Amino acid sequence: MSTSAPISVANGNAALYRRVTLRVAPLVLLLYFIAFLDRVNIGFASLTMNRDLGISDTLYGLAAGIFFVGYLLFAVPSNSALARVGAPRWVSFLMVSWGIVGCCTAFVHGPTMYMVLRFLLGAAESGFLPGIVFYLTRWLPGSARAGILALLYLAIPLSSVVGSPISAAILRMNGAHGLAGWQWLFLLEALPAILLGLAVPWLLDAGPATATWLSEEEKVALTGAIEAEAALGEAAGAAERVPVGLVVALAATYFMLMIGLYELGFWTPRLIASYGVGLRWLGWLNAAPYAAGAAVLLPWCRWSDRHGDRRLSLVVSFGCGALGLVLAALGGSLVLCVVGLSLAAFGVFVSMPVFWAASSQRIAVAAAALAIAIINSVGNVGGFIGPYATGWLLARTHDYRAGLLATAAALSLGACLAGVIFSPQKPLQEASV
Numbered sequence: 089m090s091t092s093a094p095i096s097v098a099n100g101n102a103a104l105y106r107r108v109t110l111r112v113a114p115l116v117l118l119l120y121f122i123a124f125l126d127r128v129n130i131g132f133a134s135l136t137m138n139r140d141l142g143i144s145d146t147l148y149g150l151a152a153g154i155f156f157v158g159y160l161l162f163a164v165p166s167n168s169a170l171a172r173v174g175a176p177r178w179v180s181f182l183m184v185s186w187g188i189v190g191c192c193t194a195f196v197h198g199p200t201m202y203m204v205l206r207f208l209l210g211a212a213e214s215g216f217l218p219g220i221v222f223y224l225t226r227w228l229p230g231s232a233r234a235g236i237l238a239l240l241y242l243a244i245p246l247s248s249v250v251g252s253p254i255s256a257a258i259l260r261m262n263g264a265h266g267l268a269g270w271q272w273l274f275l276l277e278a279l280p281a282i283l284l285g286l287a288v289p290w291l292l293d294a295g296p297a298t299a300t301w302l303s304e305e306e307k308v309a310l311t312g313a314i315e316a317e318a319a320l321g322e323a324a325g326a327a328e329r330v331p332v333g334l335v336v337a338l339a340a341t342y343f344m345l346m347i348g349l350y351e352l353g354f355w356t357p358r359l360i361a362s363y364g365v366g367l368r369w370l371g372w373l374n375a376a377p378y379a380a381g382a383a384v385l386l387p388w389c390r391w392s393d394r395h396g397d398r399r400l401s402l403v404v405s406f407g408c409g410a411l412g413l414v415l416a417a418l419g420g421s422l423v424l425c426v427v428g429l430s431l432a433a434f435g436v437f438v439s440m441p442v443f444w445a446a447s448s449q450r451i452a453v454a455a456a457a458l459a460i461a462i463i464n465s466v467g468n469v470g471g472f473i474g475p476y477a478t479g480w481l482l483a484r485t486h487d488y489r490a491g492l493l494a495t496a497a498a499l500s501l502g503a504c505l506a507g508v509i510f511s512p513q514k515p516l517q518e519a520s521v
Contacts, residue, residue: 101232101309101310101313102232104306104309104310105228105232105235106235108227108228108236108296108302108310109228109235109236109239111299111301112224112227112236112293113236113239113240114239115291115292116220116223116224116239116240117239117240117242117243117246118243118284119179119183119216119220119243119284119288120216120217120220120240120241120243120244121243121246121247121250122183122280122281122284123183123186123213123216123217123243123281124243124244124247124353125247125251125277126186126187126190126209126213126277126278126281127155127209127213127353128247128248128350128353128354129251129255129273129274129277130148130151130152130206130354131353131354131355131356131357131358132252132255132256132259132270132273132357132371133255133259133270133273133274134148134270134357134358135259135270135357135358135361135367135370136259136262136268136269136270137268137270140268140270141196141197141198141199141202142198142199143199143202144479144483145479145482145483146476146479146480146482146483147199147479148479149354149475149476149477149478149479149480149482150203150476150479151199151202151203151206152206152350152354152475152476152479153350153471153472153473153474153475153476154203154206154207154210154472155206155207155209155210155213155471155472156210156468156469156470156471156472157207157210157472158206158207158208158209158210158211158212158214159210159211159213159214159465159468159471160210160214160465160466160468160469160472161211161214162210162211162214162215163214163215163218163461163462163464163465163468164458164461164462164465165215166178166182166214166215166218166219166461167215167218167219167222167458167460167461168458168461169215170215170219170222170223171222174294175219175220175223175292175294176288176289176291176292176293176294177289178215178219179216179219179220179285179288179292180285180286180288180289181285182212182213182215182216182219182285183216183281183282183284183285183288184281184282184285184286185212186209186212186213186278186281187278187279187280187281187282187283187285188278188282189205189208189209189212189278190209190274190275190277190278190281191274191275191278191279191282192205193205193206193209193274193278194267194270194271194272194273194274194275194278195271214465215461217464218460218461218464218465220240221237221240221444221448221460221464222460222461223295224236224237224240225314225448225460226295226296226314227295227296227310228310228313228314229313229314229316230445230446230448230449231393231449232313232393233444233445233448233449235386235389235390235393237389237440237441237442237444237445238385238386238388238389238390238438238441239386240441241385241437241440241441242382242385242386244349244378244381244437244440245378245379245381245382245385245433245437246378246382247378248353248356248374248375248377248378249375249378249379249382250375251277252357252370252371252372252374252375252378253371253372253375254277254371255273255277255371256367256368256370256371256372256374257371258272258273258276258277259272259273259367260367296310296311331450331451331459334450334451334509335451335459335462335463337505337508337509338447338450338463338467338509339462339463339466339467340467340505341443341467341502341505341506341509342443342463342464342466342467342468342470343466343467343468343469343470343502344406344470344498344499344501344502344505345406345436345439345440345443345467345470345499345502346467346468346469346470346471346474347470347471347473347474347495347498347499348409348410348413348432348435348436348474348495348498348499348502349436349440349471350470350471350474350475351413351474351475351478351491351492351495352377352429352432352433352436354475354478355475355478355488355491356374356377356429357370357374358488359416359425359429359488359492360373360374360422360425360426362488363422363425365422373422373426376426376429376430377426377429377430377432377433378433378437380430380431380433380434381430381433381434381436381437381438382437384434384438385437385438385441388401388405388438388442389438389441389442389445392442392445393445398442398445398446398449398510399446399506399507399510399511401438401442402439402442402443402446402503402506402507402510403503403506403507405434405435405436405438405439405442406435406439406499406500406502406503406506407435407499407500407503408431408432408434408435409431409432409434409435409436409439409496409499410432410435410496410497410499410500410503411431411432411435411496412428412429412430412431412432412433412434412435413428413429413432413492413493413495413496413499414428414492414493414496415427415428415431416428416429416432416492417488417489417492417493417496418489435499436499439502443506444460446510447460447463448460470498474495474498477491477494478491478492478494478495479491481494
């Protein structure tokens with residue numbers, strides 16, 4: 089199926105799609121904001137926690153990445169459960185679960201228990217993102233989905249734009265009521281997941297059919313657009329079973345992207361701190377690259393929706409991510425490091441919603457839940473390998489450049505894979521299982 093024909097323009101439903109986006113996106117953005125903040129706040133916690141618990145750079149990278157072992161093992165079962173019980177109840181369960189794990193992390197006394205809790209956090213969060221992506225496939229056709237996915241993924245840079253200054257301020261609470269700053273960090277940033285998770289069943293519509301704010305005509309229009317796009321995919325040879333070769337290629341591309349994402353999430357605070365920046369300014373400087381990524385995320389994805397060339401969007405954004413990391417590694421100054429990280433953040437953040445919009449257009453609706461879970465869980469192995477490799481390289485070279493350059497190479501390979509997978513001249517003919 090060609091990904092270049094924007095159905096949202098052709099069928100005249102653009103206004104309806106905007107209304108759906110503005111209604112559904114704010115809540116899922118808030119939920120993912122909390123999820124990602126609880127996932128990467130160890131970047132700030134590690135500034136003092138590693139010393140208190142005796143955690144080395146290599147062990148820190150391993151603990152950061154072991155999150156994705158739990159993520160990999162539980163993502164597919166979790167997404168299957170979501171399809172059975174519905175998004176509102178399952179997302180509620182997941183959020184309360186990872187909030188409890190986050191609170192428990194505040195009271196670890198050594199590396200072993202810390203790693204166990206990181207694994208459990210990955211297991212608890214594993215079904216959230218693929219579940220939300222699958223949930224959004226029930227609301228909009230793929231050709232109109234990059235915009236709402238952009239709003240979802242806006243949570244990632246916002247979690248650092250807002251979270252970095254807050255995390256730095258919480259760390260300065262060191263000693264309050266007998267708790268270390270990093271303990272307060274885990275406690276205070278886990279509580280919102282529990283509180284909001286309990287409210288989700290009353291806040292989240294299961295789909296258009298249960299949305300009281302849509303008229304019957306609007307429900308029919310949404311369902312018709314989604315079914316029409318699915319029919320086009322089937323006519324072009326998309327099977328209702330999972331296309332093996334396509335899923336493998338997409339997972340490999342997402343793997344490279346996740347290496348870049350978690351290089352930023354887990355190591356950026358420590359990289360900036362290595363220039364002698366104290367806690368008072370670290371939160372603001374760490375927020376700067378994410379603010380740059382957030383500023384261009386929505387315009388870039390709207391542009392991608394309008395011109396329909398997902399291939400061009402992905403190749404350019406992956407390439408910018410790689411170039412930014414090279415600049416951060418070789419610039420030699422704090423200013424060039426922050427500029428390079430800003431360019432890298434732009435490339436990584438805008439790639440994610442476009443990637444999922446393009447991928448979901450290539451997979452039949454009946455296979456979407458399983459395929460998205462597989463791509464997300466396998467691709468997120470990059471979130472394990474990337475942080476661990478950077479920690480291993482840092483322990484041996486005492487220099488962040490090796491890890492940054494290795495991550496840049498991964499993003500460059502991702503650009504090449506995206507160019508091949510989404511090439512309109514070479515459509516993939518996939519076998520199925």
